[in-house]
Amino acid sequence: MAFARTIDGDIDPAKLGAVDAHEHLIRTGGGEILVDGEDMRLIDVDKAITEARSYQVSAREFLDVDGTIVDMCPIDCGRDVEKLRAISAAVPGLNIIVTTGFQKSHMYQEESTHWISRYSVDQIAELVIADIEVGVDVNDYSGPFVERSAAKAGVIKIATSYGVMTDLERKLIEACAAASVETGCPINTHTQHGTLALDQVKLLTSYGVKPEKIAVGHVQRNPDPYELGKVTETGAYLMLDGTYRLKYLPDSSRVQLLRSLTDAGYGSQLLLGTDSGKKSYQKVYGAATGVDYDMTVFGPRLLHEGFSETEVRGYYVDNAREFFTFAA
Numbered sequence: 001m002a003f004a005r006t007i008d009g010d011i012d013p014a015k016l017g018a019v020d021a022h023e024h025l026i027r028t029g030g031g032e033i034l035v036d037g038e039d040m041r042l043i044d045v046d047k048a049i050t051e052a053r054s055y056q057v058s059a060r061e062f063l064d065v066d067g068t069i070v071d072m073c074p075i076d077c078g079r080d081v082e083k084l085r086a087i088s089a090a091v092p093g094l095n096i097i098v099t100t101g102f103q104k105s106h107m108y109q110e111e112s113t114h115w116i117s118r119y120s121v122d123q124i125a126e127l128v129i130a131d132i133e134v135g136v137d138v139n140d141y142s143g144p145f146v147e148r149s150a151a152k153a154g155v156i157k158i159a160t161s162y163g164v165m166t167d168l169e170r171k172l173i174e175a176c177a178a179a180s181v182e183t184g185c186p187i188n189t190h191t192q193h194g195t196l197a198l199d200q201v202k203l204l205t206s207y208g209v210k211p212e213k214i215a216v217g218h219v220q221r222n223p224d225p226y227e228l229g230k231v232t233e234t235g236a237y238l239m240l241d242g243t244y245r246l247k248y249l250p251d252s253s254r255v256q257l258l259r260s261l262t263d264a265g266y267g268s269q270l271l272l273g274t275d276s277g278k279k280s281y282q283k284v285y286g287a288a289t290g291v292d293y294d295m296t297v298f299g300p301r302l303l304h305e306g307f308s309e310t311e312v313r314g315y316y317v318d319n320a321r322e323f324f325t326f327a328a
Ligand SMILES: [Zn+2]
Pocket: 022, 023, 024, 072, 275, 277
């Protein structure tokens, strides 16, 4: 039977409801904090519960369904499955999906001595598969002792750098592709500013991953309908996140990109998330916006700008239901 894998177990994908397809509730440490600063550290469970609850409440108000938050923190990047379980337990009706897989290589700091460099592709794939099929390591594969949570991962992250795929990223992608083929788990990617979107799909599919189990992320940073159309032509999904990031682009760019890709016939291959992965992107830390942004501001704006209810429900509910379902 078809299922999506949440932190509290496998569920009928129809129960995912409104999905925030790329989000961050917790990041306890790791290379991203060293690279991008303390703003990236999200360690407070009570604050995360408040953000998560606001998403669940606003999903019910806006689309009359429960919410799902996909926490995209990957292996050894401050992922904390037990904190995420506590958040899930505190917000009735909300689903959380935990990630396995990897960030781009330089987030692993002195990467030449990290186990991702020492272990073989098969060994790395084995660890990713165990996160998905047995339970996520509560120690986040940050040390030699592995202790598995009852919670399993429901999505795999892969990542590439700005305009370049490092040798280590290629190796991690090969391992994650093998894990996806073995388990049916969908792959939600990180591109840097939208670069290498099609290259990611080509590499993953060359290892046998089904294009419809790939969502290429952060593509709103390259709002080029022609280039992105090449990605959707393969059958892969696009994930637009990064709402209200006005230092990069106005939200109108995201609106126009959704309109042009939908008019080109790719409306069923689009996913949305906010990627509010910094204190300065969350209301509980004093920011103007938070995890509920799509349900309270951006989704209603789409309706106001003439998108149909079917289109809007498609992006948040129907497309995400298909994508996060494990392949048979
Ligand atoms: Zn992110």
